[in-house]
Amino acid sequence: MGKIIVNNNVTLDGVMQAPARPDEDQRDGFPYGGWAVPYADATAAELMAQGAATNGALLLGRRTYEDFYNVWPKRTDGNPFTPVLNATQKYVASTTLKEPLPWENSTLLKGDAVEAVAKLREQMEKDIVILGSGNLIQSLMRRNLIDRYVLLIHPLVLGTGRRLFPDGAPYATLRLVSTVTTPIGVVIATYQPAEPTPA
Secondary structure, three states: OOOEEEEEEEEOOOEOOOOOOOOOOOHHHOOOOOOOHHHOOHHHHHHHHHHHOOEEEEEEEHHHHHHHHHHHHHOOOOOOHHHHHHHOEEEEEOOOOOOOOOOOOEEEOOOOHHHHHHHHHHHOOOEEEEOOOHHHHHHHHHOOOOOEEEEEEEOOOOOOOOEOOOOOOOOOOEEEEEEEEOOOOOEEEEEEEOOOOOO
């Protein structure tokens, strides 16, 4: 059985919205898009690459999938991420998208997304990584389907924006497994659920 791993950038106040680009996610008038870019460095990139070697697939919500598709396949600047993302199997949770999905190696999950992810987790031998996809993460947390959180915690407080764990998020107790601090001050913290939480 594979593990479901959340891998996300967050600020000290828990914001996960639009870390990569100014136009990435402007919902609710969010003015700080691209906030994680100044903190990118080789340490974080190397750790993420090591993790990617053991991953079998990506799991994405509709908004994150469409955003990634609109950016990464079009990048032909020789960056190492485009060929990896293109080749990786991508599972998409959405009630509005229809097959065939436009990005190669993409599969739309059928029926109830949480049930479909539970079955996928049982079938997979390698790990499944969730990037972005805050609403999907909340749904999976309620069913105790997240096995690990890898959070890149940035030394930054925005005071506004969509958070990874918003008000009303499911209760969870987590155990710190490891930490790495990058030279620029990003703490890469890995957590596992300490115990099953009430569904």
